[in-house]
Amino acid sequence: EAGVAQSPRYKIIEKRQSVAFWCNPISGHATLYWYQQILGQGPKLLIQFQNNGVVDDSQLPKDRFSAERLKGVDSTLKIQPAKLEDSAVYLCASSLDGLASSYEQYFGPGTRLTVT
Amino acid sequence: GENVEQHPSTLSVQEGDSAVIKCTYSDSASNYFPWYKQELGKGPQLIIDIRSNVGEKKDQRIAVTLNKTAKHFSLHITETQPEDSAVYFCAASVMGTGANNLFFGTGTRLTVIP
Numbered sequence: 001e002a003g004v005a006q007s008p009r010y011k012i013i014e015k016r017q018s019v020a021f022w023c024n025p026i027s028g029h030a031t032l033y034w035y036q037q038i039l040g041q042g043p044k045l046l047i048q049f050q051n052n053g054v055v056d057d058s059q060l061p062k063d064r065f066s067a068e069r070l071k072g073v074d075s076t077l078k079i080q081p082a083k084l085e086d087s088a089v090y091l092c093a094s095s096l097d098g099l100a101s102s103y104e105q106y107f108g109p110g111t112r113l114t115v116t
Numbered sequence: 117g118e119n120v121e122q123h124p125s126t127l128s129v130q131e132g133d134s135a136v137i138k139c140t141y142s143d144s145a146s147n148y149f150p151w152y153k154q155e156l157g158k159g160p161q162l163i164i165d166i167r168s169n170v171g172e173k174k175d176q177r178i179a180v181t182l183n184k185t186a187k188h189f190s191l192h193i194t195e196t197q198p199e200d201s202a203v204y205f206c207a208a209s210v211m212g213t214g215a216n217n218l219f220f221g222t223g224t225r226l227t228v229i230p
Contacts, residue, residue, distance in 0.1 A: 042220025107159035
């Protein structure tokens with residue numbers, strides 16, 4: 001079974017530029033998550049989708065970050081404009097349905113963003 | 117919100133020895149506690165998890181214990197091998213409500229010395 005796919009793996013941009021990350025979850029997984037992992041810290045949730053609907057985006061800085069999952073499969077996370085403090089690894093994870101039957105979240109390899 | 121603390125931040129053990137990593141959580145409603153292993157340049161890999169209705173779970177050389185009263189849980193790795201070297205994260209979550217935010221600890225860098 002293929003795991004969670006993410007691209008690109010690395011991205012370097014200047015502050016105030018925009019950037020987009022792509023995620024393809026494990027086939028059949030209804031729930032998709034975006035996490036931000038700053039160097040030396042644990043991942044922090046940015047947004048959770050159930051199919052193509054948003055379940056939790058309370059930690060998403062909505063003035064600059066946006067995310068979508070239009071067809072309930074792939075997802076895109078965008079930052080515009082980027083700030084220096086956005087330098088981090090952006091991780092995508094998926095789980096079967098997010099309900100009591102399946103709690104396990106499986107992570108992709110992440111996209112390492114450097115903002116200069 | 118939930119606050120998860122993890123100790124130690126670094127741990128070095130001799131190959132074959134045991135390693136123990138401890139975490140505490142603040143939200144008594146948390147009912148799901150996974151452990152992840154993260155190798156350099158890779159995403160976190162789920163290695164074991166435990167739900168609040170269970171006190172202990174074991175999978176080969178890895179075990180997790182949970183004390184709900186004290187709000188702490190621990191990861192035990194026995195007979196450590198060099199390939200166990202990585203950063204380990206504990207996490208806590210309130211599952212069953214639809215919103216499944218995992219709150220992570222700050223990580224433990226485990227080094228197994230051959």
